[in-house]
Amino acid sequence: MKTKILLLSTLMFLIIGTQAQSQEAAAPKKILVAYFSHSGNTRAVANQICKKVNGEIFEIATVKAYPANYNTVVEQAKQEQKSDYRPELKSKLKNIKQYDVIFIGYPNWWSTYPQAVKVFLSQYDFSRKTIIPFCTHEGSEFGNSLVDLKKMCPESTIMEGLAIRGSAAHNSGDRIEVWLRQLKLLK
Numbered sequence: 001m002k003t004k005i006l007l008l009s010t011l012m013f014l015i016i017g018t019q020a021q022s023q024e025a026a027a028p029k030k031i032l033v034a035y036f037s038h039s040g041n042t043r044a045v046a047n048q049i050c051k052k053v054n055g056e057i058f059e060i061a062t063v064k065a066y067p068a069n070y071n072t073v074v075e076q077a078k079q080e081q082k083s084d085y086r087p088e089l090k091s092k093l094k095n096i097k098q099y100d101v102i103f104i105g106y107p108n109w110w111s112t113y114p115q116a117v118k119v120f121l122s123q124y125d126f127s128r129k130t131i132i133p134f135c136t137h138e139g140s141e142f143g144n145s146l147v148d149l150k151k152m153c154p155e156s157t158i159m160e161g162l163a164i165r166g167s168a169a170h171n172s173g174d175r176i177e178v179w180l181r182q183l184k185l186l187k
């Protein structure tokens with residue numbers, strides 16, 4: 001009789017354990033899509049991602065806006081990168097802790113992310129978070145930004161990113177879907 005009770009309680013324990021595990025696996029992930037965009041290409045990609053994964057959007061914007069003129073901003077960004085200038089950001093995330101997965105999007109500026117994204121990355125603790133990078137560019141794809149990202153967030157899991165040519169940013173729904181499906185994040 002004693003053995004029977006012991007066997008039964010072990011079985012119950014195993015069943016409850018398995019149920020708890022599967023509930024844990026099925027718990028929905030909270031997703032943030034954070035992006036910086038100067039001329040709108042990265043914003044277009046960020047909005048598409050956000051809609052498809054049912055995430056929350058956050059724009060990384062500087063207090064002092066960048067000039068609209070292309071040549072002027074190109075030169076300014078070059079100088080900012082050279083001097084490691086840290087622009088002040090307009091707003092802060094309320095609570096990074098609530099997010100499991102964080103998409104980080106940016107235009108390729110001089111082969112890496114803009115200094116504003118560097119500031120954003122330095123403001124929060126991304127350790128044990130899953131980071132998914134995406135960028136828009138005009139030929140250099142991610143450049144060195146993935147190496148730089150790993151340096152800034154050494155304790156994060158960085159997943160396969162997506163680089164989209166700026167001119168295709170508004171028209172890349174299919175590519176975005178394939179990528180999100182591979183990441184098992186398509187809702």
Ligand SMILES: Cc1cc2nc3c(=O)[nH]c(=O)nc-3n(C[C@H](O)[C@H](O)[C@H](O)COP(=O)(O)O)c2cc1C
Binds near residue numbers: 165167
């Ligand atoms: C300051 C600056 C630097 C850039 N540097 C590069 C670069 O090194 N490689 C590249 O492929 N594209 C470069 N581009 C092109 C942008 O990455 C591209 O146009 C991007 O889609 C712009 O995104 P946005 O509209 O979200 O700002 C640069 C653009 C700017 C304004």
